[in-house]
Amino acid sequence: MGLVNLTERQKGVYLEELKNEISSKKLFLKADFSLPDLAEVTGIQLYILSHIINSEFNLNFKDYINLMRIEYFIEKVDDPIWKDFTIEKKTRAAGFRSRATCHRAFLRHIGKTPSAFLNEKGIAWRVPRKKMYNYG
Structure with a gap:
């Protein structure tokens, strides 16, 4: 056909x-x-x-799929399970192979980076590092 x-x-x-x-x-x-x-x-x-x-x-296929991943990412950012995820883990959980791919897709489709999007929403994306030593 x-x-x-x-x-x-x-x-x-x-x-x-x-x-x-x-x-x-x-x-x-x-x-x-x-x-x-x-x-x-x-x-x-x-x-x-x-x-x-x-x-x-x-859209081409890759842009179409990345747009679906972005929509999923945005939908899940308020999910309590995602609260303690680093940005790398959030991007991988949304189906992106890397943070760089997610970054490019967000810029292309949303006009801002994932970090800027999360900051704008007031969502913490930097997980505090645990102290290895207590110098107290």
Whole structure:
């Protein structure tokens, strides 16, 4: 089936399928999640998935997944479990491979770094270091 022949109804069905699979299974939390992985899970051909993501979201696959990770990060920052996480642990828990990748994605999509976002929200992200010695 060529993309030229893809009807709006077919496009809608594929779009729902990809959104449901990614969200319900939280596939975006896997740091190594790829377009071929999504194609395998959904049974939708790679070029169709790529076309739908590009045309519907005006994003490439990586930006689309990173945006979902950012949304998850933002949703979880108030979670008590995340309270004592370092920023590195928060970024990895949101599916990013590294703090640098998260930093770039936040700047691109939110316009500020994760640290600036957390500071703005008044959320501590620096975990105090334990004292090794008491010089008291």
